Amino acid sequence: MKIAVCIKRVPDMEARFQIAATGTSVDETGLKFDINDFDAWGVEAALQIKDKDPSTEVVAISLGADSVQEVIRKALSMGADRGVHLKTDGIPFDGFAIAQALAAEIKDGGYDLVFFGKKSPDSNNGVVGVVVAEMLDMPVVTAISKLDIAGNVGTAKREIEGGQEIVEFPLPAVLTVDEGLNTARYPSLKGIMAAKKKPLEVKPATVGEQSVNITSLELPPERAAGRIIGEGAGAVSELINLLQTEAKVL
Amino acid sequence: MANIFAFAESRGGELKKIAFEAVTAARSLADKTGGSVHALLVGAPGIAAKSSELAKFGADTVIVVEHAAFEKYNPEALAAVAAERIKSGDYKVVIFPSSALGSDLAPRVAAKIGVGLVTDVTGIDVDGDAVVVKHPMNIGKVIGTVKLTAKPAIVGIRANNFTAVENAKSGAVETAQPVGDPSASRVVVKELKLGNTTKLDLGEAPVIISGGRGVKEPENFKMLEDLADAFGNAAVGATRVVTDAGWRPHSDQIGQTGRLVSPDLYIAVGISGAIQHLAGMRTSKTIVAINKDKEAPIFKVADYGIVGDLFEIVPELAKAVKEVKARG
Ligand SMILES: Cc1cc2nc3c(=O)[nH]c(=O)nc-3n(C[C@H](O)[C@H](O)[C@H](O)COP(=O)(O)OP(=O)(O)OC[C@H]3O[C@@H](n4cnc5c(N)ncnc54)[C@H](O)[C@@H]3O)c2cc1C
Numbered sequence: 285m286k287i288a289v290c291i292k293r294v295p296d297m298e299a300r301f302q303i304a305a306t307g308t309s310v311d312e313t314g315l316k317f318d319i320n321d322f323d324a325w326g327v328e329a330a331l332q333i334k335d336k337d338p339s340t341e342v343v344a345i346s347l348g349a350d351s352v353q354e355v356i357r358k359a360l361s362m363g364a365d366r367g368v369h370l371k372t373d374g375i376p377f378d379g380f381a382i383a384q385a386l387a388a389e390i391k392d393g394g395y396d397l398v399f400f401g402k403k404s405p406d407s408n409n410g411v412v413g414v415v416v417a418e419m420l421d422m423p424v425v426t427a428i429s430k431l432d433i434a435g436n437v438g439t440a441k442r443e444i445e446g447g448q449e450i451v452e453f454p455l456p457a458v459l460t461v462d463e464g465l466n467t468a469r470y471p472s473l474k475g476i477m478a479a480k481k482k483p484l485e486v487k488p489a490t491v492g493e494q495s496v497n498i499t500s501l502e503l504p505p506e507r508a509a510g511r512i513i514g515e516g517a518g519a520v521s522e523l524i525n526l527l528q529t530e531a532k533v534l
Numbered sequence: 535m536a537n538i539f540a541f542a543e544s545r546g547g548e549l550k551k552i553a554f555e556a557v558t559a560a561r562s563l564a565d566k567t568g569g570s571v572h573a574l575l576v577g578a579p580g581i582a583a584k585s586s587e588l589a590k591f592g593a594d595t596v597i598v599v600e601h602a603a604f605e606k607y608n609p610e611a612l613a614a615v616a617a618e619r620i621k622s623g624d625y626k627v628v629i630f631p632s633s634a635l636g637s638d639l640a641p642r643v644a645a646k647i648g649v650g651l652v653t654d655v656t657g658i659d660v661d662g663d664a665v666v667v668k669h670p671m672n673i674g675k676v677i678g679t680v681k682l683t684a685k686p687a688i689v690g691i692r693a694n695n696f697t698a699v700e701n702a703k704s705g706a707v708e709t710a711q712p713v714g715d716p717s718a719s720r721v722v723v724k725e726l727k728l729g730n731t732t733k734l735d736l737g738e739a740p741v742i743i744s745g746g747r748g749v750k751e752p753e754n755f756k757m758l759e760d761l762a763d764a765f766g767n768a769a770v771g772a773t774r775v776v777t778d779a780g781w782r783p784h785s786d787q788i789g790q791t792g793r794l795v796s797p798d799l800y801i802a803v804g805i806s807g808a809i810q811h812l813a814g815m816r817t818s819k820t821i822v823a824i825n826k827d828k829e830a831p832i833f834k835v836a837d838y839g840i841v842g843d844l845f846e847i848v849p850e851l852a853k854a855v856k857e858v859k860a861r862g
């Protein structure tokens with residue numbers, strides 16, 4: 285089996301973000317970056333298939349500036365076989381444009397499965413995986429939290445509002461990963477050493493014209509500071525009063 | 535003339551609340567552009583009966599597609615028919631829900647049409663030829679203003695952000711056919727497992743009661759269910775600690791990697807208020823926190839906090855809410 289996993293380098297969301305001087309991007313000074321969690325679960329899903337069938341090849345692909353090689357190395361140290369860096373000046377906001385570049389790379393790769401994350405937390409789009417699948421005319425199942433592959437047929441569980449869908453699909457296929465599918469393994473020391481010798485191919489990529497563009501960013505208004513209205517069950521009547529008269533939600 | 539297209543989400547023959555929000559959002563745009571609102575309603579035979587409900591919220595035309603293969607979500611066939619209708623309609627804006635279904639469907643349709651899209655938007659406006667949306671990024675810590683320059687501008691709307699408002703229009707029904715054979719999709723939903731179907735959906739409920747590790751045991755969620763029942767319009771959510779432990783299904787998880795919700799009232803019970811949890815609920819209109827630790831970060835965002843033992847406070851609150859509701 286041959287599996288591709290598309291991984292994105294994203295900032296740690298615990299940070300206090302500031303808007304850069306350009307006004308259209310986040311100031312990256314002091315931010316910590318790592319592989320998107322959803323994508324790490326995608327790598328893990330691929331590696332679990334490889335654990336069962338060691339002949340499986342797992343390829344980690346990331347688009348962006350040279351800095352994305354960090355997350356490719358991380359995937360390699362987890363156990364992926366090789367990496368592809370699609371080199372651009374930066375990561376555009378437009379998921380459609382990202383998808384075009386990724387689809388061009390994946391197209392003739394002969395992959396049986398291509399994993400994506402459900403979404404990236406920074407751009408908050410959740411579109412790249414599906415758009416790639418459509419461009420390559422591959423079946424796609426999104427936001428999966430369980431996966432079984434038997435021969436050329438896969439079964440996945442998809443979390444939906446108030447329940448789950450059990451979805452069947454033929455391989456080759458694209459899957460986007462939701463939380464719950466697995467827990468990503470940590471790179472072992474041995475894995476980190478091995479990763480240094482694994483192939484990481486750098487390919488210049490072009491990002492096409494973007495039809496969705498950020499024109500400005502702002503920090504949301506702070507929520508008014510919290511207020512403790514009392515202690516214990518005795519505070520319930522005051523809460524009811526405030527919900528009725530002040531918040532008007534009861 | 536710049537018409538607006540709205541996808542009307544349904545499940546099991548019933549329209550979802552976000553269908554009305556999508557039509558309402560489309561209506562207010564159409565009123566600005568002078569165009570009309572076309573809603574797409576797809577389902578098993580019988581779904582056509584729901585078109586009048588869409589008219590009530592401002593649909594000028596309801597395009598109805600009925601086929602037995604649309605009983606469950608049929609992503610490929612649905613995307614095919616939606617893309618075909620949109621291509622043949624010359625729309626300025628196309629509105630999808632950013633629900634589980636809409637998040638799957640909208641990028642399929644955008645790719646078929648060959649344009650970019652913006653999902654999870656909290657505001658939409660037209661600006662000359664362009665369409666401008668508000669789009670929360672970085673787990674809501676940054677708000678983007680994004681310009682869509684391709685036509686149509688495809689957007690996904692966040693639930694509970696566009697209040698559905700009645701504004702009756704004719705809602706003329708136009709019957710359409712599926713594209714190809716909808717029974718021949720490669721991706722097939724074999725089974726739909728719904729929890730308690732009588733309970734409101736987290737994305738739709740005006741009130742959410744959410745429980746964290748402090749609730750201690752899965753059985754104790756009964757207490758939160760009782761409080762939800764007292765409100766009558768509430769759903770129960772949870773933190774990742776709770777869904778990881780298997781006390782509640784993952785689909786109930788609220789936060790960075792779970793659901794994004796913004797109800798009118800969010801009651802956090804035994805929840806510390808980790809940043810990843812806040813990411814999913816901080817835009818709630820009113821937040822109440824019940825926690826025994828007065829230093830818990832949840833109190834920093836709670837409009838009303840009560841410090842104390844949830845096992846004493848929650849039943850008392852349920853009783854009090856029931857009394858208020860009984861008085862009417
Ligand atoms: C990448 C990443 C993604 C994540 N995504 C999510 C997500 O989507 N959603 C999410 O929720 N979390 C998420 N988390 C986890 C998050 O960091 C926290 O661990 C989690 O939200 C804590 O859950 P909790 O509040 O239930 O538990 P705790 O933090 O343990 O808090 C329990 C609270 O209950 C209170 N308590 C205990 N007993 C009582 C009592 N008898 N009466 C009143 N109060 C009591 C305690 O004082 C405490 O404040 C994520 C973490 C990471 C790293």
Ligand SMILES: Nc1ncnc2c1ncn2[C@@H]1O[C@H](COP(=O)(O)O)[C@@H](O)[C@H]1O
Nearest residue numbers: 290291347400401403404409410411412
């Ligand atoms: N620059 C990128 N390089 C590689 N994969 C990406 C990139 N951007 C997005 N992806 C993939 O697409 C998924 C969804 O991203 P998005 O549509 O931006 O939310 C991510 O979880 C990744 O799997």
